[in-house]
Amino acid sequence: MQTHSYPAARAPATPAARRSQRKQVRAGELLDAALALFVEKGYAATRVEEVAAQAGVSKGTLFLYFPSKEALFKAVVHENAGRPLADAQRQVAEYAGPTAELVHEFIRRWWTQYGGTPAAGLTKLIIGEAANFPDLARYYQGEVVQPSHDLVRGIVQRGIDRGEFRPVDAKAAAHLIVAPLAQLVTWRFSLAPCCPPGTLPDPQALLAQHADMVVRGLSLHAPETA
Template identity: 55%
Template sequence: MNPTDLPVPHKRERRKQDRPGELLDAALDLFVEKGFAATRVEEVAARAGVSKGTLFLYFPSKEDLFKAVVRENVVHPVTQGAGEMAHFKGTSGELLEWMMLQWWHRYGATKASGISKLIMSEATNFPELAAFYRQEVIEPGQALVRTVLQRAIAQGEFRPVDVELALHSVMAPLLFLVMWKHSMGPCCPVSEQIKPEQFITQHAQLLVRGLSLPQTP
């Protein structure tokens, strides 16, 4: 059969298929704008152009909706990056810098990076969501950094260090960057704005220089 002969989905069918994505987009907007506690499911449904009952057909609770938003906008990019790391050609230092820049392009530079601020500000009020975020986002991210550092040490590129402390040194400035973006950044004059790619590149190069073994003459 010629592909052009295949039946075209009815507009209503296409609309139904698109609804989960539209609800996730609307939820992301509102969670980033207002936070988890202040966002009401009625608002999400209205912004997506559906009823509250329709939203609950796809996501039984606001917590389920938030988890779906995180998996789509945070977990998915991390998973993609992990797959590409396995095929990276270059030194461990180059891999570390590439990984940090990719994190920015796929997450930090997007609207979804506001989720990091949401979690940090509301974690104590919603410990179950904080535990979910730790399990699905923080721990996998730490595992990627840990793998790079352990590889570099094993190959003699980096000197032996406490890997668990070092991975926080890698990640903390990245978290600062997204927190700045969603807090003080918009309030500062142009002359004080941080250029993310330059910031990350310099941070990565400082790390690599500090971790690298001295070159033997």
């Protein structure tokens, strides 16, 4: 006679565990609502009452999670830009293949994990409002911009150290690699909705060509310029 084994029944969640799960879900809903409104309206024009209403809670409930609009914005940046960046740092550290392939993979993943998502609107937002909210701009610089540049500089230096890339100023190269990425998402959330279709090439095709040009420019066998 054939016997069957069944997994042990999972113990029901405790009241404390259920409360913790509800808090995590609600915090996520508030962050999603805040991201959508910040990107659509900008930081100054977004009111916490609107965020709470869009998330289906009261303003008082929102303040239980985030004590101010500034704290809410910083949490949005951390969750939607800082956390994916930390994931990218781990992926780069674990990559074992050639650096040229790493450049292509990094730029592809940048698009799928940030550039092609609603979170990329934060780049355009901070560029537009940095002068009016310097504390938020400094936070974004420390949470997103500087770590991004450090990551790309590390990729370039990896190629140099392995003898795959020619010796260049890795810091300057990082700026040159990142600048088109920032321009692409700025375009996406500003002029692109107002322009005729086809004004800008397909973003993924454009990024693939960008990665190819970066690799060719850094190649150890690239011709020297005068």
